Amino acid sequence: xxxxxYAPDAVEKKWVDAxxxxxxxxxxxxxxxxxxYTVVIPPPNVTGALxxxxxxxxxxxxxxxxxxxxxxxxxCWVPGTDHGGIATQNVMEKxxxxxxxxxxxxxxxxxxxxxxxxxxxxKKTILGQLVRLGCALDFSREAFTMDEVRARxxxxxFQRFYDEGLIYRGSRMVNWCVRCxxxxxxxxxxxxxxxxxxxxxxxxxxxxxxxxxxxATTRPETMLGDTAVAVHPEDERYKDLHGAEVELPLTGRxxxxxxxxxxxxxxxxxxVKVTPxxxxxxxxxxTRHKGEMEGPRxxxxxxxxxxxxxxxxxxxxxxxxxxxxxxxxxxASEAAxxxxxxxxxxxxxxxxxxxxxxxxxxxxxxxxxxxxxxMEPVAAKALAAYDDGxxxxxxxxxxxxxxxxxxxxxxxxxxxxIWWGHRIPAWYCLSCNDLKDKxxxxxxxxxxxxSAEKPAKCAHCGKAGGDFLQDPDVLDTWFSSALWxxxxxxxxxxxxxxxxxxxxxxxxxxYEILYLWVARMQMMGLWFEDKVPFPHALIHxxxxxxxxxxxxxxxxxxxxxxxxMDKHGTDAFRFAIVSQAHPGRDIPFAEESVTGPRNFVNKLxxxxxxxxxxxxxxxxxxxxxxxxxxxxxxKLSLADRWILARFEAVTAEAEADVAEYNLxxxxxxxxxxxxxxxCDWYVELSKPALADPARAEAxxxxxxxxxxxxxxxLHPFMPYVTEELWQALKPYAGETAAFAFQAGAPRPTGWxxxxxxxxxxxxxxxxxxxxxxxxxxxxxxxxxxxxxFMGSNGSAPLLEKHAxxxxxxxxxxxxxxxxxxxxxxxxxxxxxxxxYLPLEGVVEFDKARARLEKAIEKLGKELxxxxxxxxxxxxxxxxxxxxxxxxxxxxxxxxxxxxxLKDTLAALAAG
RNA sequence: GGGCCGUUAGCUCAGCGGUAGAGCGUCCGCCUUACACGCGGUAGGUCGGGGGUUCGAAUCCCUCACGGCCCACCA
Numbered sequence: 001x002x003x004x005x006y007a008p009d010a011v012e013k014k015w016v017d018a019x020x021x022x023x024x025x026x027x028x029x030x031x032x033x034x035x036x037y038t039v040v041i042p043p044p045n046v047t048g049a050l051x052x053x054x055x056x057x058x059x060x061x062x063x064x065x066x067x068x069x070x071x072x073x074x075x076c077w078v079p080g081t082d083h084g085g086i087a088t089q090n091v092m093e094k095x096x097x098x099x100x101x102x103x104x105x106x107x108x109x110x111x112x113x114x115x116x117x118x119x120x121x122x123k124k125t126i127l128g129q130l131v132r133l134g135c136a137l138d139f140s141r142e143a144f145t146m147d148e149v150r151a152r153x154x155x156x157x158f159q160r161f162y163d164e165g166l167i168y169r170g171s172r173m174v175n176w177c178v179r180c181x182x183x184x185x186x187x188x189x190x191x192x193x194x195x196x197x198x199x200x201x202x203x204x205x206x207x208x209x210x211x212x213x214x215x216a217t218t219r220p221e222t223m224l225g226d227t228a229v230a231v232h233p234e235d236e237r238y239k240d241l242h243g244a245e246v247e248l249p250l251t252g253r254x255x256x257x258x259x260x261x262x263x264x265x266x267x268x269x270x271x272v273k274v275t276p277x278x279x280x281x282x283x284x285x286x287t288r289h290k291g292e293m294e295g296p297r298x299x300x301x302x303x304x305x306x307x308x309x310x311x312x313x314x315x316x317x318x319x320x321x322x323x324x325x326x327x328x329x330x331x332a333s334e335a336a337x338x339x340x341x342x343x344x345x346x347x348x349x350x351x352x353x354x355x356x357x358x359x360x361x362x363x364x365x366x367x368x369x370x371x372x373x374x375m376e377p378v379a380a381k382a383l384a385a386y387d388d389g390x391x392x393x394x395x396x397x398x399x400x401x402x403x404x405x406x407x408x409x410x411x412x413x414x415x416x417x418i419w420w421g422h423r424i425p426a427w428y429c430l431s432c433n434d435l436k437d438k439x440x441x442x443x444x445x446x447x448x449x450x451s452a453e454k455p456a457k458c459a460h461c462g463k464a465g466g467d468f469l470q471d472p473d474v475l476d477t478w479f480s481s482a483l484w485x486x487x488x489x490x491x492x493x494x495x496x497x498x499x500x501x502x503x504x505x506x507x508x509x510x511y512e513i514l515y516l517w518v519a520r521m522q523m524m525g526l527w528f529e530d531k532v533p534f535p536h537a538l539i540h541x542x543x544x545x546x547x548x549x550x551x552x553x554x555x556x557x558x559x560x561x562x563x564x565m566d567k568h569g570t571d572a573f574r575f576a577i578v579s580q581a582h583p584g585r586d587i588p589f590a591e592e593s594v595t596g597p598r599n600f601v602n603k604l605x606x607x608x609x610x611x612x613x614x615x616x617x618x619x620x621x622x623x624x625x626x627x628x629x630x631x632x633x634x635k636l637s638l639a640d641r642w643i644l645a646r647f648e649a650v651t652a653e654a655e656a657d658v659a660e661y662n663l664x665x666x667x668x669x670x671x672x673x674x675x676x677x678x679c680d681w682y683v684e685l686s687k688p689a690l691a692d693p694a695r696a697e698a699x700x701x702x703x704x705x706x707x708x709x710x711x712x713x714l715h716p717f718m719p720y721v722t723e724e725l726w727q728a729l730k731p732y733a734g735e736t737a738a739f740a741f742q743a744g745a746p747r748p749t750g751w752x753x754x755x756x757x758x759x760x761x762x763x764x765x766x767x768x769x770x771x772x773x774x775x776x777x778x779x780x781x782x783x784x785x786x787x788x789f790m791g792s793n794g795s796a797p798l799l800e801k802h803a804x805x806x807x808x809x810x811x812x813x814x815x816x817x818x819x820x821x822x823x824x825x826x827x828x829x830x831x832x833x834x835x836y837l838p839l840e841g842v843v844e845f846d847k848a849r850a851r852l853e854k855a856i857e858k859l860g861k862e863l864x865x866x867x868x869x870x871x872x873x874x875x876x877x878x879x880x881x882x883x884x885x886x887x888x889x890x891x892x893x894x895x896x897x898x899x900x901l902k903d904t905l906a907a908l909a910a911g
Numbered sequence: 912g913g914g915c916c917g918u919u920a921g922c923u924c925a926g927c928g929g930u931a932g933a934g935c936g937u938c939c940g941c942c943u944u945a946c947a948c949g950c951g952g953u954a955g956g957u958c959g960g961g962g963g964u965u966c967g968a969a970u971c972c973c974u975c976a977c978g979g980c981c982c983a984c985c986a
Binding site for chain 2: 004005006191198215216217218219230262263264266267268271272273274275279280281282283284351352397398400401404405408511512514515546548579580582584585586588590592593595596598599600601602603605606607608609610611612613614615664665668671672679680683687768771772774775776778780781782811862865866869872873874875876877878879880883886887890894
C-alpha cells in the first residue's frame with residue numbers, strides 16, 4: 001500500500017541505490033542484433049559544481065536515453081568530465097591568489113599536483129550531482145579528457161594532422177589575453193560594447209610646414225608602435241600625401257603615408273594610424289604594403305606592459321591602461337611646430353571591444369609564434385556532410401550559422417601558454433634549435449620532432465639520444481573535446497566499443513558551443529573515421545532567470561539545481577525544465593514553474609493509489625496480472641473503448657514528438673492525457689463500473705494497463721516517481737522486468753476506435769454543458785436534477801444509450817426522453833439535441849437571463865461567420881469537401897443551440 | 912554591416928493554412944469516500960503595425976516597429 005503522500009527524498013534515494021546496485025545503466029555491445037543508442041555527455045568542465053544549464057542538458061539526454069532503452073535499443077550514455085583548460089586553471093589561480101600565491105611560485109610540477117587533487121574532488125561533486133538528477137549514465141565508462149586513454153587519442157590525432165601537413169607552427173597575429181597569459185583562438189574571443197573615447201592626434205607632415213595629418217584612435221598608447229598612416233586611395237583630401245612622410249610625435253620617428261582601400265573616408269578623419277604589431281587590421285595593411293612601410297614594432301609585451309625597446313623611458317614598464325593616460329598627458333602637453341598640442345580632440349565613443357571569453361579582459365592582439373591547424377580541408381568534409389544531410393541540426397535554424405562558420409573557417413590557433421592541459425607533443429632537439437633563455441613564442445623557425453614521448457632521434461638532424469626540450473605549451477582544451485565521441489571508445493584502437501557504439505546517435509548541447517565544440521567534433525569524426533560522429537545535434541537554449549537575464553554569480557540570480565531538487569523533488573524539477581525546453585528557445589526559469597509539475601507528481605501518485613487501493617482493493621495480483629489480451633472487445637463500455645483509443649493515439653503522438661526531439665511537446669501531451677482524459681473522465685467513470693460485476697474486470701484491467709503504460713512513457717521525464725509507482729503496479733500489469741527502464745515501451749494495442757472517440761467527445765460536451773448551467777444558475781452542487789432530452793436523431797440515441805454515464809457525471813436524478821418541452825426549463829445541448837433541466841423552484845430565473853443573452857449573441861456571431869462561408873461560392877468550390885462539411889455541421893449545431901437558448905429565454909420571460 | 916530568433920489571454924509560453932490553446936494567476940461554487948499539490952464552473956486575446964498570396968492566414972510572402980542573440984577588421 002502506498003503512503004498517503006509522495007516523499008521524494010526517500011524514494012529517490014531508494015532507487016538511486018537500487019539502480020546502482022543492479023548496475024542498471026551499464027552497457028555492453030549487443031550480440032542479439034539490437035541497435036545501439038549512444039549518447040556521449042558534453043563533459044562538464046571541472047571548474048566546480050553543476051548549474052541549472054547542466055541540469056537541463058542532462059535531463060534532456062537522460063530522457064532520450066531512457067526513452068530509447070524502453071523502446072528496445074541498447075542504450076549507452078557515456079559520462080565524463082573535461083579538464084577545461086584555461087577555465088579550470090583560472091579557478092586554481094584564484095584559489096592560489098587567496099593564499100597570496102601565483103602559479104609560478106609553485107612551479108609547473110607542484111601546480112599540476114594541486115590541480116589533480118582539485119580535479120578529483122570536483123569530479124566527485126559533478127558525478128554525484130548527475131546521479132542525483134537521475135541520469136542513466138554508464139559509470140563503468142567514465143572518461144576524462146586528460147586521462148591516459150584520451151591522451152593517446154589526442155597524441156595520435158596531433159601526429160596525424162602534423163604528418164598530413166595540417167598542423168604547423170607559424171608566426172601570426174593572435175588574440176592574446178594579458179590576464180590569462182595565453183593566446184586564444186578566434187572563437188574564444190567575444191566582443192562587448194564598451195564606452196570609450198576617440199582621440200584625434202596631429203602628426204606633422206614632413207616637408208610641408210603647417211600641414212598635419214590628423215588621425216583618430218581609441219588606443220593612443222599604441223602610437224608608439226605606429227609604422228605608417230593610411231588613407232583611402234581615392235580620398236581627395238589626402239591624394240597629394242600618398243608616399244609622403246609624417247613625423248611620429250614623442251619619438252621623432254618617420255612614418256610613411258600609405259593608400260589603402262580599407263580606410264573608411266567617412267569615419268573619424270579618414271586617416272588611420274597603422275600599428276601592425278597591435279592591431280589585426282593594421283597588420284593586414286602592412287601585409288599589403290610591405291615594401292612601402294616598416295613592419296610590426298611591438299611596444300606592448302605579453303604581460304600587457306610597455307616594452308623597453310623603442311619606447312620612451314617614461315613609459316617603459318607601464319601597464320597598457322596607465323600607458324594610455326601617460327601618453328595622452330604627454331601628447332596634450334607636447335606642442336606641434338605650430339604651437340598647438342598634438343592631442344587635438346576627444347569625444348565619447350561606444351564600440352565593440354574584443355574580450356577573453358574566460359575572464360572578459362580586453363584582448364591584446366600580438367604577433368607571436370604559435371601552433372596552428374589549417375582547417376579548410378577538414379571543414380570541407382563537415383560542410384559536405386551537412387549539405388547532403390548526413391548531419392542534421394535540431395532546430396534547423398541553427399544550420400545556417402553553422403554552415404556559414406564552416407564555409408568561412410580560419411586556421412585554428414592550437415597552442416596555449418598555460419600549464420593545465422595536454423602538453424603539445426613536440427620536442428626540440430637542442431642541436432637544431434637555439435632555445436637559450438628565449439620564450440618559445442618569440443623563436444622563429446623552430447624545428448620540432450613530433451612525438452608523444454621524448455623522441456629517440458631528431459627528425460631534422462637525425463641525431464639519436466640527444467638533448468630535447470618539450471614544447472612548454474599545452475593544446476587548446478577544445479582539441480581534446482573535439483575527439484570526445486571517438487576517444488571515449490578508445491580510438492584510435494579498433495575496439496569493439498568503437499565498432500558498436502560509434503557513430504553515436506545524437507549530441508545534446510547548448511548553442512553557445514556550436515562552433516567551439518559541435519562543428520569540431522564533426523570535422524574530427526569525418527576526418528579520422530569518415531563518419532559523422534553523430535547524425536543529429538539537439539541544440540537547446542540557455543536557462544535564464546525569470547526576467548530573461550543570463551544567470552551569473554555576480555548578478556546573484558543563480559538557481560542551484562540541488563536546491564530545487566531538495567525543495568520540490570527531482571522529478572518535478574526535471575519535468576519543469578523539460579516542459580519549457582522548446583526547440584531553439586531559451587528558458588526563463590522561475591521557481592514557481594516547478595509548482596505545476598510537483599502537483600502533477602502528486603496527481604500521478606494519487607491515481608496510482610486509486611487504482612491499487614480503491615479499484616484493486618490491495619488484493620493480491622492474479623497470476624499474469626490483468627492483461628489487455630483477455631479483454632473481450634464486444635463487452636467493453638464506451639468509456640473503455642475511448643480511453644484505450646486515446647492512449648493509443650497519445651502514445652503515437654509522444655513518439656512522433658520525441659523523434660523530432662521535441663521533448664517539451666511529448667511531456668505536455670502525456671501530462672494532458674493523464675490528467676484530463678485518464679483522471680478527470682476515465683477514473684471517474686470507472687467508479688460506477690467497478691461496482692458493477694459485469695464491468696469490473698474490464699475496468700480494473702484498463703485502469704492498470706493504461707496507467708502503467710503511461711507511467712512507462714513518463715519514466716524518461718520523471719524517473720523516480722514513475723519507478724516507484726510502476727513497481728507497485730507491476731504484478732497487476734503482469735510485467736516481469738526488474739526496473740521500469742527495462743520494461744519496454746507500451747506496444748500498440750490496436751484499440752484505434754474513431755467512433756468511440758467521437759461519441760465520447762459528444763457526451764463529454766453534453767456533461768460540460770449541463771455542469772455549466774448548474775454552476776451559472778447556482779444549483780446547489782449536491783442537488784440532483786431531473787433532465788429530459790427530445791428527438792430521435794442527433795445525439796438523442798447516444799444520450800439514451802449512455803444515460804447512466806451522463807447522469808453520474810452531471811449529477812442528474814434522471815435523464816429521460818420527453819415528447820414535449822418541460823415548462824420553465826433551462827437547456828443544455830448535446831450537438832443539435834437539447835437537454836432540458838426543469839428548474840421550477842430551484843433557482844431564480846433572473847440570474848440566467850444575462851447569461852443567455854450573451855450566449856445567444858455569441859452563437860449569432862458564429863452563425864454569421866459560418867453562413868458567410870457557406871454562401872461563398874469559391875469556398876464551396878475550392879475548399880476540401882470535409883472542410884465544407886465541418887462548417888455545415890458547425891452551423892447546424894450553432895443554429896440549434898441558439899434556438900434552444902431563445903426558447904429558454906422566452907420561457908423564462910413568460911414565467 | 913550581414914544573419915538568426917522573438918513579438919499570441921494579467922504572467923510564462925504552445926500552436927505555425929481550416930471555428931484562438933495550456934499552465935499559473937483572476938473570479939464563483941464545492942473538504943463529491945485517489946488527490947484541496949484537489950474537483951466543477953467563469954472571465955480574459957481585432958495572435959506587434961501595414962501591405963500581399965489564398966475560397967480561407969496567428970500560421971505563407973513583403974515591409975515597418977520594438978526586443979534579444981550570433982557573426983563581421985570600421986581605427
